[in-house]
Amino acid sequence: MSNAPRTRWGPVRSLLCLAPLFVLAPYYAYRQHYALPEPITELINPSTSLPQISEAQILAHAKYLSEDIGYRTVGTAEHALGDAWMVAQAEKVRAQCDDAVRAVPGRKLECEVWHQRGSGHHRFDMMGRRLYKTYVDLTNIVVRLSDGTDAGKEHAVLVNSHLDSTLPSPGAADDALPVGVMLECIRVLVGTPTWEPKHAIVFLFNNAEESLQDASQLFSTQHPIAHTYACYISLCPPCALLLTVSCDAAAGTTGPELLFQATSEQMIKAYSKVPRPYGSVIANEIFTSGIILSDTDFRQFELYLNVTGLDMAIVGNSYLYHMRKDLVENIEPGVAQHMAENTLALLHHLTSSESPLPELASAGYSKPQTVFFQYFGMFLVYSFTTAKIMYATSFILALIATRVTYVDPSPALKKGTSFVGEQARGFLVVTGSFVGAAVGANVVAFLMDTVLGRSLSWFSSIFACIFLYGPAALTGALASQLLFGRIREKTAFTSIAVLQTFIAVLTQMFNIGSGGALFLSSAPLVPAMLLNSMLTNPGDDISLWAYALGQISPLVTGTMLSCAVLDVFVPLTGRIGEEAPAEYMIANIVAVNGAYIVPLVIPFVHRFSHRILVRAVILLSMVTGISMAFFAMRSPFDDMHQKRLFVIHMENITSQEQHLHVAAADAAPRFHDLAVSIAKEFSIPGVTSETQVMDDWNSDWDTMYPFSAFLTPYKFDLPLRAEHQDIPLKHDLTISAVNSTVDAAAGTRTFTLIVTHPGIIWTAIAFDAHVIKWGLDDNPPDEHARHHIKEASFYGVDQWSVDLVTKLAPGDETGEVKVNYVGIHEKAMWPGKRAEKEQGGRAMKLFEEMDTWLEKETKGSVDAMFLGCVGGVDVV
Structure with missing residues (x-):
């Protein structure tokens, strides 16, 4: 091989040379992920x-x-x-x-x-x-x-x-x-x-x-x-x-x-x-x-x-x-x-x-005890034992290849650096880039969520979050390199191979099969190192062919994994409520997937001068800012990716009042604004929307308990409109206690609680008591506690019961229990009962009007669930 000096290509020319790989490999993986058979x-x-x-x-x-x-x-x-x-x-x-x-x-x-x-x-x-x-x-x-x-x-x-x-x-x-x-x-x-x-x-x-x-x-x-x-x-x-x-x-x-x-x-x-x-x-x-x-x-x-x-x-x-x-x-x-x-x-x-x-x-x-992955159109299946052998072998080969291909530092770099010392610094640089990527993405998440109040701007497209957090993660990864100074390109390259194979071995030793993802991404790095030693002279830049070989597996495997992860987590994180860190979860997912898909970006930036690295960080920072500005103007919801709204028309049997309850489960901004608009349109004039505390004692939403914990609820007073006054309230839900006996000596009360609910479904009761024994299981809490019981029965079934033995409180001679109860009118669910709206009473008239208003007001970006409920409180 000739010892003549090689001409170094600049970053733009080098990237253009690798561009076909970075386009075609993810495209192939995308097509593989979403491939479906021809329907018959x-x-x-x-x-x-x-x-x-x-x-x-x-x-x-x-x-x-x-x-x-x-x-x-x-x-x-x-x-x-x-x-x-x-x-x-x-x-x-x-x-x-x-x-x-x-x-x-x-x-x-x-x-x-x-x-x-x-x-x-x-x-x-x-x-x-x-x-x-x-x-x-x-x-x-x-x-x-x-x-x-x-x-x-x-x-x-x-x-x-x-x-x-x-x-x-x-x-x-x-x-x-x-x-x-x-x-x-x-x-x-x-x-x-x-x-x-x-x-x-x-x-x-x-x-x-x-x-x-x-x-x-x-x-x-x-x-x-x-x-x-x-x-x-x-x-x-x-x-x-x-x-x-x-x-x-x-x-x-x-x-x-x-x-x-x-x-x-x-x-x-x-x-x-x-x-x-x-x-x-x-x-x-x-x-x-x-x-x-x-x-x-x-x-x-x-x-x-x-x-x-x-x-x-x-x-x-x-x-x-x-x-x-x-x-x-x-x-x-x-x-x-x-x-x-x-x-x-x-x-x-x-x-x-x-x-x-x-x-x-x-x-x-x-x-x-099996590892399985989709890999280049194949379904790989192998045991944990085989995985440990393969990963350990890969780690050893990475160490050997790193040592064999090592050359002393060039005069331009620090002299006297040992092999171990230089590799340790390489591990620090690579780890730092991973941390930097996470920091960059999370900083943008903080700005979008807390400062700008524009969270979930990526929700209406599976891959939109990549364009928001991808530049931020890359900016953070490259900015971290400014903290460590120059390091040899080859050192960073080999450090990635050793570090990934080591983590794969370590995770598999704990029988965590997911470590196989790092094995698959690092598998071509050792061959790439050997190929580079054949194509280049000692001290040369790493061959672009070595980059191409080393990046194929991460690009394909990483893209397929990213598609699968985003398919699940984008909708999940958009549905977990106001208190969950949705923006940060997505930011970290993008950062981690990005680090997995393009691990060789770190040695690549160390191929060039410090000045080019600084320029790259500045350019990417500008791209990140532009991306944030674009997403800040973007609505999270559209007619196919809608904001879910939960609406309950509650007829209170105890107080003879009616209220409108509105809640959202999405961690999206501007729900309060929508609630205010609903109150202005449908509540009593001059009455503002009232935010409710969602806890185990908020029984208005007990038909959805315990999922109701994810709701952000508002409660509105409703006017009794003239056109509704001729529609009688349907209070077909009663709570009673039969066969009640009090044992003063034992300090207990025995009774059967009966819930009668003709025309009402999904009834739920909640009460506070110290239950000693009941017909539900053999292990009621041995304390005075809040209890929730929900019912589901076949159409036409209108009664259920539960046998109870409760402990009397000191000084209580009757053992009476205060029961909150609620249920859904079987004929008052919009739009499911649209065809029977005349039988749904006041609630359905309100729902039809409100649904039309929401469609016009939000341009189809809200999908509302309307439930006509009855509920109340009784002492039995």
Whole structure:
């Protein structure tokens, strides 16, 4: 190799040379992340004459449930219609199964159907609060496919989705789409003459997930075949409780189906068999850690049956719809096809002779000890043991390559610097850049949130936050280098390789599989170092070819991870309430992802002079300022990314008053301004809006407890308008105590509390007492405490009760209890009950007027949920 001096390219020419890589690699990763199969419309494959998954059929089911039937909130007439429709579908399956067996004599296939109905109760702790649920006459529809033998039914796989929708949503993606997926899988399996399940499949269409998993609890504790399944697949999207006050819009409408939670080694390996696997150990560890407060029927299956499973859902761009926007028209073509094909492949594997079901049933399941990632179109799966070996080897190779390629400092730099000393300084510089990136992004977050009051300006676009916080993070990373002075380009380059491989080893030693992300990004750095030694002379700049090789993996892997992370966290952080640091969370996500995607920016800036570094910091600071100015003028919400507003028209039974309660759950600015405008338009003239304290004693929002903790509520006095005076108040909610006896000697009172609620759903009561014993569980708090009990019942059920034994306070001879109670008029939910608005009383007249006003006033950027409630206080 020639020892002739090399001509140094300037930063602009060097960047232009690398530009194709920085454009094409992220574009490739973006396309890979959001790639979807072509949707199929035909029910029968014309080449094989066998049934095939048809997205058109899935969407037809989803459309019927979400639009023809509509808003299927538990306890409504629509909920009952959904139940009846599903029963009819199950009976069709049984008939199709009988026809299929007659068509192929001797085929080992049996289809069984149950329409379960039952009552019960369970404790549902959440967000640090105790909550008790009771339910009456709720239903499940269960379909079991098996070979007809007892042995074949012994170890089954459960597949679950739910028929109900949340308050107030038509529920196309959450969860009518998965219902359609399950029905389509049944049709294909039953219609395939050669398919005979070695192990049974139990399809559970549960009917009350959104009311806090009541129906899955009913199935898990009361159904006769609940104990027969060894694993489950939940197709219900993760009801991210930070995303939504009532688990609405927790599913996505674009992008691939994502494996976001797997609880065992065996199920991860089973998932790897599907045709289009998509997921990462990072998502799995985030969801299982509880960092994201989310929940599905997963909880009930694990709690009562201790079985393993998978949570699969479409979560891409999940915030493209809220409440009313959960419609089939907003589901991207290919989404249903992708989920259904993966689900069908899983069922084929789990019912085959290679199934892990017998092992799971006999030996139980082992906690995940597997790393899995999407990498250049491949689904990598390897054990923690293999990971430790690979990462340690990579770390050792990075150390060796660093030492082998090391040369003494040039005369221009400090003489006498040892190898160890220089590398230690390199680690300090690289670490400093990471800290600087976080500081830069957080400074901008502080300015946007606290100083300018323009938080959430990025909310209406998944990638907008990158343009706000990306320049800030890069500015901070480069500015940090001014603190350390010049360091050799090669030293910074090798330090990144050693540091990343070391952190990968360290995290894996603690069995944290997410460390694999650093292994994947650092994997090409050692080959890049070796390539550089072949292409350059000692003391030369690092070859741009080495930069290109070293950046390919971080660019591709980092972009795919960023898409997945932003798909989830942008809507989450936009929905977590005023008290949560939404702006800072997004800022740090952008900073961390940026450092991961372009780690070699630090050695690259040390390629040039100190003056160029200063100019780069100044230029990026200007870009950051321009970006802030642009986003400061930008509205967070538009007609497809709306601000959620929660409105309650409360008729107080005790005081005979009516109030309007308005609240928001978004950490967005200017809600107070909107509340003032609403008060001016709809409240009594001269009365200002009154901010309410949201705590366990604010019973006006108890129908949403404990999610109500995320609300910022206002309370308005309402005028009794002339056009409303002829509409009588409907006080069909009463609280009473029967069979009451006081044991003065024991200091206790025993009674049954009865809640009667004809025409009222989702009733909730709250009271303060020292409960010694009750019919809810065996472990009431051994103290005088606040208790919350919420109800969900089938349409037409109008009473529930709870048995209580309370401790008398000193000097109390009666043991009377003050009970706050509230419920929702079944006919007074807008827009779900728009077709029956005349039966909704005063509330619906107000809601129709207010909805029209909001649409005009906010230009469609607010999506309001309107609930007509009754409530009061009684002493029993």
